Amino acid sequence: MPELTLGAVAQAIGAECAGDAACVITGIHTLQQAGPSEIAFLANGAYRRHLKETRAAAVILAAGFADECPVPCLVVANPYLAYARLSQLFSTMPVAKAGIHPSAVIAPTARVAATAAIGPRCVIGEHAVIGERTVLQPGVVIGDRSRVGAGCLLHANVTLYHDVQLGDRVTVHGSAVIGSDGFGFASSPEGWVKIAQNGGVRIGSDVEIGAGTTIDRGALDDTVLEDGVIVDNQVQIAHNVRIGQGTAIAGCTAIAGSTRIGKGCTIAGGVGITGHLTIADNVHITAMSLISKSIDEPGAYSSGTAMAPTQEWRKNAVRFLQLDQLFRRVSALEKK
Amino acid sequence: MPELTLGAVAQAIGAECAGDAACVITGIHTLQQAGPSEIAFLANGAYRRHLKETRAAAVILAAGFADECPVPCLVVANPYLAYARLSQLFSTMPVAKAGIHPSAVIAPTARVAATAAIGPRCVIGEHAVIGERTVLQPGVVIGDRSRVGAGCLLHANVTLYHDVQLGDRVTVHGSAVIGSDGFGFASSPEGWVKIAQNGGVRIGSDVEIGAGTTIDRGALDDTVLEDGVIVDNQVQIAHNVRIGQGTAIAGCTAIAGSTRIGKGCTIAGGVGITGHLTIADNVHITAMSLISKSIDEPGAYSSGTAMAPTQEWRKNAVRFLQLDQLFRRVSALEKK
């Protein structure tokens, strides 16, 4: 368990230290659950009612709430951001030691930085490069000629195929696969003929890739994720997709081949985006929508229907299949 | 191939043994396909017509069908449940031998029960605990401080991060990832700032987790699956979700952060449930529904539209986008 003094906590988030700067802080919790050695935070007005009962050592909050707080305050402009920064100081993640585990298999032509930590059973291919302070958890496989930058963290059983590039400070979660073949086939009288996927994958810096996510290599050019993109679990990114800087993609979303997504977009979970589309910057897509046309304008987009009890839903769903006919019936009525 | 006598089969499912108790039974099959050394079962009235032609050694069925059965009967109250119990006696799964394979890498502070079977290339972290009779297939990675109970089975290439707890008799299928980081980021002028995910994952006993499923660790508290939960393949369970006892979740469903699901629910495949919701006990959700509001009452819920030939569907889908306008047209007609 990491420990910090309240003074160090205040300093870390740029707040003035109200209360006893020497008080030992052992963690962060919610207003309701923080104990007397923990920091709480109020980032969402909906939780304001919990403020007056908190037992936290101190609370991170915006200036407007300081008067209501029964314990020392750490006043900041953006409490949620302050919480994010602070959370990293209390990380419970074990720290990997630099060095190469004897069970790892490293190709003779691979270059591994001296400060990198290569876990048990990792395999690193010919001409691959692993940057300074990068950590490979057990079972990671790095293909030939792939390059992982500095300060990256690849969790257990991640696979990078050949010719995949990651920038610096990239995190990839367990069982993710980067560089698998795009789904490209030509039909022929004898069946499907595979199109060799001869491009690679280029991923910028400060990118996060979720567990079980798959990112295909390009057919001719590379598949590209720009800097600062964050991708949740079980997302599928097809060949030659390009995702703009800072775009966030939630779990189980699928993006088909050659689609280009702008910067600063947020794509909710379970979304499908068909191939060869262009999505503008600052587009926001709601959960489980199917995007089947390019989007030129920033804004929010959706498809689907609202939920309902199944019995009620079924009646309406049947009617959906008669909708065009209904429009014609109404037009006929209007003509009368 | 396991073999049992008909007498042993009858005893295993609590039926009286009609027929020759010494007859050797080599397996289970459907009414149509069971041969003279196999047991068949009639669990669904829809298959009743196949009963009179079966060549099975004996048939598991409810009392009401015994008269129609041309071969010996094993009469039970719940034939499907009897089939489930019997199927385990004819399991074709290879039995793992207790012991640690020499290629496994076990941290010095880990504790592995003497009756556990640790397969080739497994990696077990510091202070991890593996219970009695638990089997780790090849390539399983167990993070520091994670605890796996007794009688568990983790299939090949499963990853448990640090601080993950499994109860007893938990099965986890290939490439599943438990304990990956929740998708938590605060936005800042410099881009997304990661929120360290400092909680863990707690999974009860008698739980099954499908292949490729991902279960994220909590941000502050743990993500929790209670006893008896069953989860199919490629399900995504986000941080701080809590799933109640005995709930069943089919393939490719995604549950967003902090949502709480009750006990005894059944959630079909491809469902999406957005974050911070509460779903009551005994709720049933149909395939590919999007649940975007809390559900207080037991019952069945749905969203989406019914399928149709694409040409017909397209006409109606276009009309969907004019629906609000149609309601106003009908109101205008009604006023006339």
Next chain:
Amino acid sequence: MPELTLGAVAQAIGAECAGDAACVITGIHTLQQAGPSEIAFLANGAYRRHLKETRAAAVILAAGFADECPVPCLVVANPYLAYARLSQLFSTMPVAKAGIHPSAVIAPTARVAATAAIGPRCVIGEHAVIGERTVLQPGVVIGDRSRVGAGCLLHANVTLYHDVQLGDRVTVHGSAVIGSDGFGFASSPEGWVKIAQNGGVRIGSDVEIGAGTTIDRGALDDTVLEDGVIVDNQVQIAHNVRIGQGTAIAGCTAIAGSTRIGKGCTIAGGVGITGHLTIADNVHITAMSLISKSIDEPGAYSSGTAMAPTQEWRKNAVRFLQLDQLFRRVSALEKK
């Protein structure tokens, strides 16, 4: 980088060699991006406008476009198919060397062909068989009694359970799992009782399986993929499904138990198909459709709604829940 002469390229795709047969070709690219040592292709009339500006060494195209081409032409009947064939000659994928890496763990009763290439950290179970020229990338796990044909390629961290059969020339991408338990449970007063999944998986020849895809073993019989089936990433195929020859399934589609899909179907991404259905040959399903009934006729099928700006969508989605009522209102108007 592979290199071929223009003459060899022409011969490989069955075209007559216009231009200098000795010219060295280093790769393939689009009309816009191909440089003077690369081949371009025109497979889609929409790109015709780029033809006259291409700097490619030669262009693969149909006879009708030859007149407009400023550089040597390679005229073929099906330019896309010719591109597919040619792409394989320029494959950038590293070639694996035959032999068994010393870190692989091979059961004494397994049979591995002398020309097979078994990568670092692979594990091959008892009585498993690996065919001629088959390549196992690092971390592949093959269960007991599973059989992999000749000329197959299993990418890193793939898992085959026991009793799984692959034909010849099958490619399986990273982290895919074949042979995991079907999701079969009987309910009992004490909770779910697991049904042992005692069938296997049989996969034909010339099949491709995407990264992170999961294919469950059958309960009694086998799950079957016939020859020439192609499956993209993160597809879920449940127990006892049967998929007909040459059917193509795009990413993130899920097919529930015991459903039979015909030959020559194309199933787009994110589709859900419920259990125990029969889908005819030559059925085409559009993205994110839910197929909940059997389909007897070839043709295209869909469900869902079209996308729209969220504000506009929300108004219509609310109206969807009043649709049945609207039909009754219109009927009442018609009666007047």
